[in-house]
Amino acid sequence: MKKLLLALGATMTLTSAMAWPTKPVTIVVPFPPGGSTDLIARALQPKLQEKFGGTFVVDNKPGATGTIGATQVVRSAPDGHTLFVSSLGPFVIAPHLFKVTYDAVKDFDYISVAVQAPNVLVVPAASPHKSLADVLAFQKANPNKMTFASSGNGSSDHLTAELFWQQTNTSGVHVPYKGGGPVMTDLLGNQVDSSFMNINTAMPQITAGKLRALTITSAQRSPLLPDVPTLQELGVQQANVQSWQAVAGPKGMPADLKNQLQAAIKDALNDPAIKSRLLELGFEVVANTPEQFTAFQAAEFARWKALIENRKIKVD
Numbered sequence: 001m002k003k004l005l006l007a008l009g010a011t012m013t014l015t016s017a018m019a020w021p022t023k024p025v026t027i028v029v030p031f032p033p034g035g036s037t038d039l040i041a042r043a044l045q046p047k048l049q050e051k052f053g054g055t056f057v058v059d060n061k062p063g064a065t066g067t068i069g070a071t072q073v074v075r076s077a078p079d080g081h082t083l084f085v086s087s088l089g090p091f092v093i094a095p096h097l098f099k100v101t102y103d104a105v106k107d108f109d110y111i112s113v114a115v116q117a118p119n120v121l122v123v124p125a126a127s128p129h130k131s132l133a134d135v136l137a138f139q140k141a142n143p144n145k146m147t148f149a150s151s152g153n154g155s156s157d158h159l160t161a162e163l164f165w166q167q168t169n170t171s172g173v174h175v176p177y178k179g180g181g182p183v184m185t186d187l188l189g190n191q192v193d194s195s196f197m198n199i200n201t202a203m204p205q206i207t208a209g210k211l212r213a214l215t216i217t218s219a220q221r222s223p224l225l226p227d228v229p230t231l232q233e234l235g236v237q238q239a240n241v242q243s244w245q246a247v248a249g250p251k252g253m254p255a256d257l258k259n260q261l262q263a264a265i266k267d268a269l270n271d272p273a274i275k276s277r278l279l280e281l282g283f284e285v286v287a288n289t290p291e292q293f294t295a296f297q298a299a300e301f302a303r304w305k306a307l308i309e310n311r312k313i314k315v316d
Contacts, residue, residue: 020080020257021054027083030069030090032062036200036281040114040245041085043278047268048261058085065154066090067100074107078252080261084108088156088244092300096308097154097315105301109253110293112262114269115283116242118218119160119196120225122211124187127194132215132234135194139170146172149192151180153315156243159304160196160217162311167236187211198243199224199282217241224282244286246293258290 025048029041041058049056061069070090076082095104102108121132129135139146150158153176165171175192177183180201186192188210196217203224205211213228219240221230231239247265249258266287269275275285288296307313 021052023081024055024057025052025081025083027056027058027085028069028073029058029060030062030066030084030086031060033060036117036198036243036283037085037087037245039281043274044085044114044247044265044268047271047274048264051264051267052260065094065098065152067094067098067102070094070104071101073248074102074250076250078109078250080249080253080257082250083111083261084248085114086246086248088246088300089154091246091248091297092304093154093156093159093308095301096305097313105298107251108248109251109258109290110297111247111249111253111258111290112265113244113246113286113288113293113296114265115278116244116286117199117282117284118216118222118242119157120199120202120206120216120228121164121194121214122187122197122202122206123194123214124190125210125212126190127212129194129214130212132229132231135214136168136170139168139172143171144173147175147193148172149175149177149183149187149195151183152176152178154308154313156241157183157196157198159307159313160241162313163239163241163307164196164231164236166307166311167231167239203282222282223279245283248293255290262287262289 027041027045029038031037045056045058061072066086066089073082073084091104094100123129148161150161158174158176161174183195187195199222202211206213213225215231215234216222216225216228217231217239219232221228269285269287278285
């Protein structure tokens with residue numbers, strides 16, 4: 001009887017998974033259209049629809065640094081008809097800076113980190129700083145003089161700068177903007193000295209010779225910038241920082257459905273045309289498993305919590 005019940009249970013689970021989706025699947029993106037997160041969601045949407053059938057719809061829900069969309073997802077039924085494609089912010093940074101209405105560790109089912117991309121320390125082409133050694137020497141001789149622009153308080157580029165100062169025992173001036181556009185404008189206009197900019201944002205201006213890349217935050221050099229050393233190569237430890245985009249859902253999703261979604265995400269991102277385009281933009285395909293993503297999220301959550309508390313980072 002026990003074996004029969006187990007067999008029936010397995011059959012019911014399989015049948016349930018095969019029947020999905022039974023209605024349109026909403027892919028919530030907690031940022032406006034046109035950004036990196038939206039790009040990843042819209043690359044996945046037709047591939048998931050082709051794989052599973054039914055209708056998959058990208059729904060942009062921007063606001064409150066991504067936490068409005070995150071809240072909508074955790075309040076949804078965990079039946080696979082609501083998915084969340086987001087950058088790391090709502091998962092591992094915002095909960096330490098804002099009062100959020102969800103528990104980032106307990107309220108999501110983590111399906112897969114889709115892609116990751118490093119940050120690059122860039123300076124204007126006219127900058128006197130030709131290398132990271134120049135930057136460190138200047139900061140040590142002139143504490144709190146060199147400006148580091150970011151897309152906002154608590155953003156990935158801001159936290160990377162804070163980690164850099166912590167690891168090198170130096171100090172600079174953080175200049176927060178409202179988004180990456182104004183950062184680029186003032187960098188190109190020589191109004192600010194530097195920024196730890198995401199590689200896919202910085203590459204066009206680096207290629208055009210308007211920005212100079214001094215170092216990169218990945219563990220290995222980027223194929224897009226093979227001559228640019230990593231921070232770790234230059235002796236800055238614990239400086240492997242990646243801006244990542246991932247897929248999650250509300251807590252309680254069936255394990256077999258999560259595994260099927262992860263496999264489909266991996267296949268989609270490794271499609272030659274999609275992978276080639278992602279590499280051009282500086283993204284590395286990760287497509288890890290739900291178990292790997294869950295462990296990674298917990299480690300990232302603890303890492304950024306410690307930095308934010310140590311550096312006493314606040315938001316307006």
